[in-house]
Each structure stands twice: as C-alpha cells, then as structure tokens.
Amino acid sequence: MRVxxxxxxxxxxxxxxxxxxxAAGVATNTVFGCxxxxxxxxxxxxxxxxxxxxxADAVTYAFATQALIAPMGIFLSGTELGPRIRxxxxxxxxxxxxxxxxxxxSLDLGRALGAGVLRSAPPVLFGLxxxxxxxxLDPVNWIEFAICCVLGYAVSFALRYLASLLAFWTMDExxxxxxxxxxxxxxxxxxxxxxxxxxxxGTVVQHTPWAAVVQLPINVLLGTQAGGFGYALGFAALxxxxxxxxxxxxxxxxxxxxxxxxx
Amino acid sequence: xxxxxxxxxxxxxxxxxxxSRAEQRPLPGLLAYLLLVRMWSRSASQYRVSLALxxxxxxxxxxxxxxxxxVIYSQVPMIGGFALxxxxxxxxxxxxxxxxxxxxxxxxETLADSIRLGTFDTVLIRPVSTLAQVLADQFxxxxxxxxxxxxxxxxxxxxxxxxxxxxMRIIVCCLTVVCGFVxxxxxxxxxxxxxxxxxxxxxxxxxxxxxxxxxxEYPITIFGAPLGLALTFVLPVAFVxxxxxxxxxxxxxxxxxxxxxxxASPVAALVLSxxxxxxxxxxxxRYRSTGS
Numbered sequence: 110m111r112v113x114x115x116x117x118x119x120x121x122x123x124x125x126x127x128x129x130x131x132a133a134g135v136a137t138n139t140v141f142g143c144x145x146x147x148x149x150x151x152x153x154x155x156x157x158x159x160x161x162x163x164x165a166d167a168v169t170y171a172f173a174t175q176a177l178i179a180p181m182g183i184f185l186s187g188t189e190l191g192p193r194i195r196x197x198x199x200x201x202x203x204x205x206x207x208x209x210x211x212x213x214x215s216l217d218l219g220r221a222l223g224a225g226v227l228r229s230a231p232p233v234l235f236g237l238x239x240x241x242x243x244x245x246l247d248p249v250n251w252i253e254f255a256i257c258c259v260l261g262y263a264v265s266f267a268l269r270y271l272a273s274l275l276a277f278w279t280m281d282e283x284x285x286x287x288x289x290x291x292x293x294x295x296x297x298x299x300x301x302x303x304x305x306x307x308x309x310x311g312t313v314v315q316h317t318p319w320a321a322v323v324q325l326p327i328n329v330l331l332g333t334q335a336g337g338f339g340y341a342l343g344f345a346a347l348x349x350x351x352x353x354x355x356x357x358x359x360x361x362x363x364x365x366x367x368x369x370x371x372x
Numbered sequence: 373x374x375x376x377x378x379x380x381x382x383x384x385x386x387x388x389x390x391x392s393r394a395e396q397r398p399l400p401g402l403l404a405y406l407l408l409v410r411m412w413s414r415s416a417s418q419y420r421v422s423l424a425l426x427x428x429x430x431x432x433x434x435x436x437x438x439x440x441x442x443v444i445y446s447q448v449p450m451i452g453g454f455a456l457x458x459x460x461x462x463x464x465x466x467x468x469x470x471x472x473x474x475x476x477x478x479x480x481e482t483l484a485d486s487i488r489l490g491t492f493d494t495v496l497i498r499p500v501s502t503l504a505q506v507l508a509d510q511f512x513x514x515x516x517x518x519x520x521x522x523x524x525x526x527x528x529x530x531x532x533x534x535x536x537x538x539x540m541r542i543i544v545c546c547l548t549v550v551c552g553f554v555x556x557x558x559x560x561x562x563x564x565x566x567x568x569x570x571x572x573x574x575x576x577x578x579x580x581x582x583x584x585x586x587x588x589e590y591p592i593t594i595f596g597a598p599l600g601l602a603l604t605f606v607l608p609v610a611f612v613x614x615x616x617x618x619x620x621x622x623x624x625x626x627x628x629x630x631x632x633x634x635x636a637s638p639v640a641a642l643v644l645s646x647x648x649x650x651x652x653x654x655x656x657x658r659y660r661s662t663g664s
Contacts, residue, residue, distance in 0.1 A: 141579070147599075156448050310443075
C-alpha cells in the first residue's frame with residue numbers, strides 16, 4: 110500500500126510544480142465558463158425553468174463543469190500509460206513488483222488531486238463574483254458532492270485506463286482515445302447539461318458512465334438529482350466497479366498474450 | 373555581436389557576407405510551406421487506422437457544438453433574438469472559416485513547446501521563412517474532418533434561410549468565410565507570439581483562438597452590449613461572421629452600430645494580419661534560446 114501512496118504523492122508533487130501552467134489553465138477554464146454561462150443564460154431567459162432547473166442552477170453548472178474538467182481529466186486522451194505502450198517503455202513498468210492497474214491509478218490520482226487543488230476553486234469563485242452562481246450552504250450537500258466526485262473520478266480513470274490499454278493491441282492508442290474523449294465531452298455534460306437534452310437522447314446520455322463524472326456530482330451539489338444521493342451513489346459505484354473490473358481483465362489478457370514493442 | 377543567440381545573430385553567423393534576401397532564402401515561403409505540409413501528411417498517413425479514427429473524431433467533435441445548438445433550440449424557438457436557421461448560418465460560416473485556419477495555421481500550437489525545448493533554434497538556422505515552418509509544423513490531415521460538418525451545416529442554413537439570395541448576398545457570404553479565415557489565421561499567429569513572452573501560457577492562447585471561435589458560433593447579442601462591443605472593437609471577432617451575417621440575414625444591428633461595419637470585415641482582416649506580421653517579426657527578433 111505504501112508504494113502506491115508514495116507514487117501518488119510524488120505524482121501530486123510533480124503536478125504542483127507547474128504552477129504557471131495551472132494558472133494559464135485557470136484563466137482558460139474561467140473564460141470558457143463565462144461563455145457557456147452566457148449561452149445558458151440566453152436559454153433560461155426564454156424559458157425560466159427547464160426540467161427543474163432555474164437560471165442560477167444553470168449558471169452554477171457552467172462554472173462547476175469548468176472546475177471539474179482538469180481533475181476529472183476530461184480532455185486527457187487516456188492516461189500517461191498510452192504513449193509508453195506506443196514507445197515500448199511499458200516493458201519497464203511491467204517489471205515493477207506492483208499491481209499494474211493500481212500503479213497507474215496512484216499516478217493519475219496524484220495528478221487529479223493536484224489539478225483539483227490548483228484549478229478547481231478559481232473559476233467557481235469568479236462566477237460567484239460576477240454571475241448569479243448559487244452554491245448550497247448545507248454541509249451535507251458538500252459531503253455528498255465530495256463522495257460523488259471520488260466515484261466519478263474512479264469512473265473517469267477506469268475509462269481512460271481502458272482506452273490506453275487498447276494500445277497493446279492497436280499499437281497506437283490515439284485514434285481510440287480521441288473518439289473516447291469526444292464521446293466523453295458530450296456524454297459527461299460538458300458541452301450542454303444532460304438535464305436539458307430531449308427525449309431518447311436525454312435518456313441514453315444520462316445512463317452512460319460519463320454521466321457519473323460531471324453531471325451527477327453537480328446534480329447532487331445542487332440538490333436536483335432525481336432519486337437523490339442514493340441513486341447517484343449506486344449508479345456511479347456500479348459503473349466504477351464494472352469498468353475497473355474490465356480494466357483488470359484486460360490487463361491480465363495483455364500480460365499473457367501481448368508482445369511489447371521495442372527496438 | 374553582443375547577443376550571439378538572437379535571431380539576427382544567427383542569421384549573421386550563417387551569412388557573414390551581405391547577401392540579397394533572395395539568396396538568403398532560396399525557397400519562397402509559400403513553396404516551403406507546401407513542401408512541409410506534404411511531408412507531414414505523408415508522415416500522418418503511415419498510421420492509417422489512427423488517421424481515419426482521429427479524422428472521424430474531428431467530425432464528431434465539430435458536430436458536438438452543432439448538437440448543442442439543436443438541443444438548445446429544442447427547448448426554445450429563439451436565442452438572443454435569433455431563430456435556428458440564422459444561428460446555423462453563424463455556426464456554419466464560423467466553423468468553416470475556423471476549420472480552414474485550424475487546418476492550415478494551427479501548427480503554431482506546437483510553438484510554445486519548441487521554444488521551451490530550444491528546438492526553435494533549428495527553425496531559425498534553416499534558410500526558409502520562419503512563419504512558413506511554424507505554420508506547417510505537425511500539419512494534421514485529420515483536421516479535414518472539421519470541415520465536413522461545417523460545410524454541411526452552411527448548406528443546410530443557406531437552404532432553409534428565408535432570404536432572397538441575390539449576387540450581393542452571395543458575395544458577402546463567400547467573403548465572410550475568406551475574411552474569417554484570414555482573421556483566425558492572424559489570431560493563431562498572435563496566440564503563437566504569446567508563447568515567446570510566456571512559455572507556459574499555451575492554454576491562455578487557446579482562449580483567444582478556440583474561445584473566440586466558440587463565441588462567434590452564437591448571436592453576439594447573448595453576451596450583452598458591453599461584451600458584444602468589446603468583441604467588435606477590442607478583439608474584433610465580430611467581423612468574422614456576426615457583422616457580415618447581419619447583412620446576409622437582413623437584420624438591423626441590435627447594438628445600433630452603423631451599417632458600413634457590415635462590409636468592414638476585409639479591413640479588419642487586413643489590420644489584424646498586419647498586426648500579426650509585426651508582432652511575429654518583433655517576437656522572432658527578441659527570441660533568446662533556452663539552450664544551455
């Protein structure tokens with residue numbers, strides 16, 4: 110266990126070193142939060158309530174999604190494992206006397222914590238100052254939100270790990286990873302809240318694993334999740350288990366069958 | 373030579389005798405650019421499956437914003453006073469102009485990395501236009517994928533828009549795409565210049581390019597008057613599609629700006645390109661290598 114904690118700690122420390130780059134990321138997230146907030150405000154001006162959300166919920170959502178982008182790694186194509194499989198460096202990783210999946214989870218967890226510490230609060234605070242952002246005061250909402258974020262992170266990691274592992278078979282994970290990033294951007298609710306998607310499209314996207322990454326934690330924070338915290342918890346935990354287990358199966362298949370690239 | 377690592381210093385070191393400009397640069401910039409584009413395309417086509425999948429991903433990514441617009445209009449008939457067909461026109465022209473600039477000029481995105489790693493030095497010692505080399509860097513044929521939904525949406529909008537398509541409207545529509553393309557290219561170059569000043573600022577540069585692209589997909593009225601005017605006169609992206617689109621759609625200016633601005637896109641494009649060229653020269657001159 111200690112080795113994983115150390116790996117996570119060192120990965121966190123590495124992330125915290127690049128503070129100016131994090132500041133640039135914060136600026137970007139804030140600007141995009143504003144643009145998305147303006148679009149949603151224009152929509153809510155025409156229709157003051159959509160599926161139980163008022164304008165303040167929508168604007169809060171716009172900035173909260175920007176806060177979650179970096180820690181949840183929505184724009185990351187896979188994990189840092191993918192390029193190592195492509196280059197053959199993964200041979201060294203396979204030698205390590207640690208659990209392969211847990212090792213990559215620790216490294217990615219350090220990155221996510223660093224991103225959360227440096228990049229999550231500023232966009233929301235900016236929105237709080239200049240836009241009608243409304244955050245709950247009840248600590249229960251925040252505790253439930255934190256639990257949903259942890260599970261959402263587990264789902265996000267499991268998905269990206271699977272995308273990276275495919276490189277063992279396809280040699281170049283970038284194609285699969287870019288398709289997954291695109292699907293993730295849309296299905297997580299980053300582009301447009303899943304709650305306002307109509308009909309069948311809405312039903313489908315609210316059941317993909319990505320819904321657990323951004324939309325469900327924010328729903329729980331706003332207190333608008335249908336079925337409440339219990340549903341969000343069960344949904345995210347189920348997807349996390351299924352995807353992490355698939356990752357384990359695929360890892361052992363790769364260990365047994367695949368020849369590592371090198372030269 | 374006091375500063376052997378500045379651009380001038382390197383050029384002098386490479387050519388101690390005064391020579392004509394044509395001799396210093398045996399390849400014209402455009403030809404060099406095309407040769408580099410061909411080289412990168414051949415490199416990308418080595419991984420065929422990956423190229424096809426990443427190209428497909430570009431098509432999907434471009435469609436996402438379109439789906440977002442359709443989802444919004446499934447809830448309400450008007451956004452910022454504009455109907456679906458009109459917003460689709462804004463989206464189509466914006467995406468086409470931006471897609472072309474992204475295809476041909478976004479090599480600038482790799483500039484910050486090459487400055488940080490010191491590999492920009494090699495760009496300077498080659499007797500080829502620095503801008504041509506940087507624009508063509510890592511040319512990605514997958515970005516052709518971005519043009520597909522853009523063209524499809526523009527055709528869709530042109531068909532369903534309730535406007536009389538006379539010669540003038542068609543000319544303005546074509547000019548919108550051309551000027552928009554030039555404006556975005558200038559923004560790419562300017563965003564690249566940020567890399568010379570602050571190496572870590574790549575994501576800030578993204579706000580200018582991707583951010584202004586995203587902002588012009590929607591009617592600028594949604595940002596309110598102060599920000600709308602700033603997007604016209606400070607960061608003049610309103611000239612990419614908004615102003616000429618007001619003419620094509622036959623609408624009065626919601627901010628009460630004079631009508632001649634609708635035809636000012638070529639001027640905005642020229643001014644921005646001039647600024648970008650000056651900024652690029654100044655930055656390349658000031659460049660100091662990070663190498664040890």
